[in-house]
Amino acid sequence: MYATPVSNLIDELSKMPGIGPKSAQRLAFYLLKASQEDAQKLAEAIVHLKETVKFCPVCYNVTDEPECEFCADTHRDDTIICVVEEANDIVSMEKTGEYRGRYHVLGGAISPIDGIGPDDLRIKELLKRLEGDEVAEIIVATNPNIEGEATGMYLAKLIKPLGVTVTRLASGLPIGGDLEYADEVTLGSALKGRREI
């Protein structure tokens, strides 16, 4: 019913999260009407993203520099590491304006049902960062759902014997929700009220 290049684009757009067939159709027809320049810029931004963005070798945030801005920043507190599931969770934490320590991105949460075990996350890399006694506290800022809580418990069991305090974001975040959608105030108060696991 659509010209092949149109249905092609609709198929590709539909693969993205939250984009159903109707949204994909709407976006495809928007791009048909958009200027050549706008469409070109979008396509180039996608290609450029995949070409230039790599993982930070320290914390596994995404970056186009040798180290990410939070690891390269000499004014941050080295004694505290905030552990998040995904790189975009760092942005949510930064928006609270309450945190000046370092980060570590796990790349997900423990979820046996999805076949994700501790070895699939960057936990070894986190433990390596704890060598040298500089770090005094790990804040577990995984999502407030079953997988996130399980990951927090697992990390606490591993890290507490090393003499490092392990804390968890305070409840106040709605359970079952997603860290990405928390508003800054809620997330900020959850950060302040964090409790030891």
Next chain:
Amino acid sequence: MYATPVSNLIDELSKMPGIGPKSAQRLAFYLLKASQEDAQKLAEAIVHLKETVKFCPVCYNVTDEPECEFCADTHRDDTIICVVEEANDIVSMEKTGEYRGRYHVLGGAISPIDGIGPDDLRIKELLKRLEGDEVAEIIVATNPNIEGEATGMYLAKLIKPLGVTVTRLASGLPIGGDLEYADEVTLGSALKGRREI
């Protein structure tokens, strides 16, 4: 707070309709995690769309052939033309399975508030298609809102003197809505119950 290529892509994604900053962030981070191949395919589909898709010279549907499939199809009824605002409205009409005539895409609706007058739409091109006495009926399938109704009235005033019947999709479509989101059954019954303007 984001690496430049990431915030760049978020900016470009946010330009699309229905994509706010949060959705754009989500999509950008999805693309970061997606395979190189998937991201490449999406970027190529966008570029390919703009390179190959042109307007059909007869009805102004979008197509990558010399004529669109509805104009090229020799089994369709030449005596009846369905006039729609946008090319994607053709897909909605086709999904009803109730229509076997031709189409004409206006490229919008008369809307003085947006500075869109009759001369900005493909009305001259429609009148040209009525030369030769082959067409007996024009179905006005513009959106059931003020602009769509005004466009229908304008077309009726121009076309009825030529001896061509002008009909309008039956009420049954929710007024103030958008043709694109009507379900097939409602749209099909609206097509059957169309009334002369």
